[in-house]
Amino acid sequence: METVIKSGNVFVDGRIQRCDVLIRNGIIAAIGTDLTAEHSINAAGKLVSPGLVDVHVHYRDPGQTAKENVHTGSLAAAHGGFTTVAAMPNVTPVPNTPEQLKRMIANNQKNGVVHILQYAPITADQNSSEILDYAALQAAGCFALSNDGHGVQNAQVMYEAMRRAKDNDLIIAQHAQDDDLFQYGVINDGVKAQEYGLLPITELAETTQIARDLVLAQQTGVHYHICHVSTRSSVELVRLAKSHGVTVTCEVTPHHLLLADSDIRSDSGLFKMNPPLRTQEDREALIEGLLDGTIDMIATDHAPHTVSEKQCGFAKAAFGITGSETAFCELYTHLVTKGLVSLEQLLSWMTVKPAHAFGIEAAGRIAVNQPADLAIFDLAQAFTLRAEDYLSLGSNTPFTGETVYGKTELTLVDGEIIYQNKGQ
Ligand SMILES: [Zn+2]
Known part of the structure; x- marks a missing residue:
């Protein structure tokens, strides 16, 4: 044919x-x-673009399929022009074992309409204590390791996880978050936290863990990937680490590129995500970070929830927004047509760059034999x-x-x- x-x-x-x-x-x-x-x-x-590549989606399957399932998540990806995605393992149950992971991968292949790569967790149940058997998870087909939704709290555990990931040639993708600094925050520590009287999230929750991890990554030589960087300081830390030869890559989401906390229009859960929308200065630093190569790629952090989980005011709403179906058109409209980035740059951050960083040979390029x-x-x-x-x-x-x-x-x-x- x-x-x-x-x-x-x-x-x-x-x-x-x-x-x-x-x-x-x-x-x-x-x-x-x-x-x-x-x-x-x-x-x-x-x-005509290479199918877009998204290394950060949540398909909630198994266990939370009222929010999304592999089939609907992949249809949403296709609707947004994505053909390769990587699914996070914060599902119920967390796939701690090769058997659980294999079941997820089989479900991805059976019910997904796009190519779905599957992350395995860094630690059992994503709770920062027991490091899993990476060789076995890799043999079962995991794409990379991530506890997304949770940071690895214990430095010794992260150090050991990185050593073992390096031994198995696996990438560690970290949701950088120090829980003691994060506390019960729901919104960026800034003007809107005060206006709405909401518990603030300090940027230190993100930056301190990135700083720690970059030192550990330098020691271990692991490929350390940072999910959804959101602050100017995070970008500066990554820039410094790259200049020292640390094997680090990072992603930024469309919403952190396009929105700041000052854009939050009402006490609406639709603006609640983790990390939170930061300041205009942070937002501009993220665009600069993409332009100078500090930030490697754009990833959506597509995080579907039910209506009732989001339409309940900022304090109570679940963290996260959907992204697959709005990413390209939003970024094209607000970054390319306004002259902030070129179309070629945007496409490279959504195709060839994530594919290259994660070694996904079969994705991200239009070329003969692909x-x-x-x-x-x-x-x-x-x-x-x-x-x-x-x-x-x-x-x-x-x-x-x-x-x-x-x-x-x-x-x-x-x-x-x-x-x-x-x-x-
Ligand atoms: Zn995350």
Whole structure:
């Protein structure tokens, strides 16, 4: 079976060029002009991107499937143009054993419409004490290690975990959070915490643990990845560590790039996430960090919840917002069309850079012999983000209602159409 995507503006080798992409049996067979095939998709005037890569999603499956499941989470990813995602292990039960992990991976493959890589936990039940058998988890198919949702509190445990991860050539992806500093905070320690009388989260909860871990990473030589950096100081610490040769990578979320705590409009749980929205100064430092290469990639931290868990005011709401279906269009609209970053830069942070950092060979590039994982976006027509259009079970995002550019027209995985825009 052959299909040609005709006359798109195709992101190849870091540049956008008008050409055709020929797909044969799920693989990219040729890139060029005047290519023909039995089936044809007209992409004239549209952006043809490698399928987007998201190394941070929560699919709540097993155990919390009222929020999301593998199938709905992956449909949401496809709707956002993502074709490869990595799912966090903070599910119920936490997959501490190879058997549990294998069941999750089998479920991902059976019910997911995109490629789903699976994180294993760093410690048993993510509670910072018992280090798991990484060789066994790796043999069972884990992608990397993370306790996302929780920081590893004990320095000795983290040191030992890093040593063992290094021995097994596994990446440690840390949700950096010192619980003693975090306490019961719900919102950034700033103007809105005071205005609404909410318990504050100091940035020290994030930065002190990053500083500790960077020293440990330097000692152990492990590949240390920091989830969702959110403050200027975090970026500065990573910049310094990189200049000293520490093997560190980090990600930033769309919401931390686009929103600050001063944007919180009401006592609404839709603005509650962890780490919290920080200051405008922090937000600008995150964009600078991307531009100078300190921050390696964008990841959504797609965190669906039920309506009742989010529509209960800031203090009581669950942490986290959805991200898969709003990431590209929000970032394109607010960063690219406003001239803050180029389209090529945005695409590289959402495709080739995460794939490269995590060694995901089969993702992130349009090249001959790569799997035909592609996303086609319409950059010209404005559209409005509506809750009823989301394919995630969660609609907990403050971006709903915004008019944006960058609608997903078509998403292909291994040459198969897994999402198609049927019109608004
Ligand atoms: Zn996290």
